[in-house]
Amino acid sequence: MKQEHAVVVGGSIGGLLAAFGAAGSFERVTIVERDQLVDGVDARKGAPQGRQPHAFLPIGMKLISEFIPDLRDQLIAAGCPTQDEIRDIPYISSEGWRMRIDSPLESIGFRRPLLETVIRQNLLKLPNVEVHAGSVIGLIAKDNLVTGVRLKSGEVLECDLTIDATGRSSQAPKWMEELGYDRPAEKHVRAYMGYSSQLVRLPDGALPDGTKGLAAMPFPGHHTGGLIFPQDNGLHIILGVGMMKAYPPGDRESLLEYLDAAPTPLLGQIARQSEPVSDVSTYRVSGSQFRLWHQLDLRPDGFVVTGDAVASFNPIYAQGMSQAAQGGIALRDALSNAHEDPRPLPVRFQEGLAKFTEVAFAMAGMADAFYEGAEVEGMDPPDPAELEYFMNLERLSGEDPDVLLELAEATYSMELERLETVEIRAKVQAWVDSGKPQTKTFNPAEIPGVASIVRG
Ligand SMILES: Cc1cc2nc3c(=O)[nH]c(=O)nc-3n(C[C@H](O)[C@H](O)[C@H](O)COP(=O)(O)OP(=O)(O)OC[C@H]3O[C@@H](n4cnc5c(N)ncnc54)[C@H](O)[C@@H]3O)c2cc1C
DSSP states (O other): OOOOEEEEOSSSSSHHHHHOOOOHHHHHHHEEEEEOOOOOSSSOOOGGGSSSOOOOHHHHHHHHHTOOOTTHHHHTTTTTTTTEHHHHHHHHHEEEEEOOOOOOOOEEOOOOOHHHHHHHHHHHTTTEEEEOOOOEEEEEEEEEEEEEEEETOOOOOOSSSEEOOOOTOHHHHHHHTTTOOOOOOEEEEEEEEEEEEEEEETTOOOOOOTOOOOEEEOOOOOEEEEEEOOOSSTTTEEEEEESSTOOOOSSSHHHHHHHHHHSSHHHHHHEEEEHEEEOOEEEEEEEEEEEEGOOOOOOBBBBOOOOOTEEEEEGGGHHHHHHHHHHHHHHHHHTTTTOOOOHHHHHHHHHHHHHHHHHHHHHHHHHHTTTTOOOEEEOOOOOOOHHHHHHHHHHHHHHHHHHHHHHHHHHHHHHGGGSSSHHHHHHHHHHHTTTTTOOSSSOOOOOOOOOOOOOO
């Protein structure tokens, strides 16, 4: 039997996907959002990251397709291009250019507000979901049960389940304290990163033949980098990225100079040919943050937390929206499996979400913890032997297309265990034992062609 009412606080991607997850189990789902939600491509105040590039990992697309099976087609119809991540977006790292091969790893170019619009339009076709304008300032509770939310306007919305999806600056830990519970413990890996980006139009021929963008991200020892990535409707975005406070600047001329110092000079050369379509937008964040809601000893019933309010990651790794999608799926599943698992819903849900978040956080945290001076709090620093293993894996992926595809697929699908199999470990060890032969090109100014390969 359906419960009466669920309230989702926050109407960004985390909230929309949570509402999808709740819609089958409640008579009514109300999303409370403080911003006015307008369809289109413009970023709004409550989600300022909408001006920055957003890529959806294949795992996120797969998860969200459980709610919107034809999302890919809808995005394409809205003017979003698709690209083969490995073949079409040349990528240079500390190990040189990644091999370019045909792969099944497709990504889609869009401005984030457009993706949010498409998801919201699909959600609001459900007859029991609506958006309510307002700003939530606290919870109401009785006998260890959250029974609703209080709005700044003085209004109270009563419900059976409250879902906090208010993002990284969520006040839920404070709301817990107000009700007499502990705050969740937190993990942080701070490598102080910044984005500066500008929407542009690229003239024909600006990008090297056969490519649709270019990625040259920072890495330990080289703290500046950037990206040129396709967006919807014929646009591209140019992005400067800095780590360890090597923040990119906020005006175009300085941004172009900043891109000249990326791991390849091609980024600046291509960006210089672009025609600006927007101002330069900047964004800074201290690092990845994980609130361990799944480990809370005492908690009220009727209240869960999802999306960036649980964990927000260094955006370079493009994990946040996939985690939001997992939040929707985990909520749907926790609501429907009550008969199999007698534990309270918040325990079932937070654990279902944490399975994903723990892997995503380990991947982002491990990579960032190796920047000299990065701050690690609430967890052990990663094991240098593990880093060495993953560095060798990345080096080997430059030589071996099977390893490259396994590495990319495991990263993009959040299946870290695929990289730790006996077989892969043995392959890496054999390569190390053979003296790590380097056969690939490492000329930063020369993009490798697409390799025709015979898979081993
Ligand atoms: C620079 C940058 C780049 C990123 N790039 C990527 C990427 O490439 N790929 C990827 O997957 N992810 C990326 N992310 C992460 C992604 O944006 C988020 O994971 C995603 O938007 C889901 O966040 P959310 O909905 O949980 O929170 P948010 O998007 O922060 O939304 C929170 C919502 O809650 C509302 N709100 C807040 N407080 C209240 C309140 N008290 N009452 C009512 N409403 C409230 C806000 O107005 C807002 O709409 C990036 C993030 C940043 C910062």
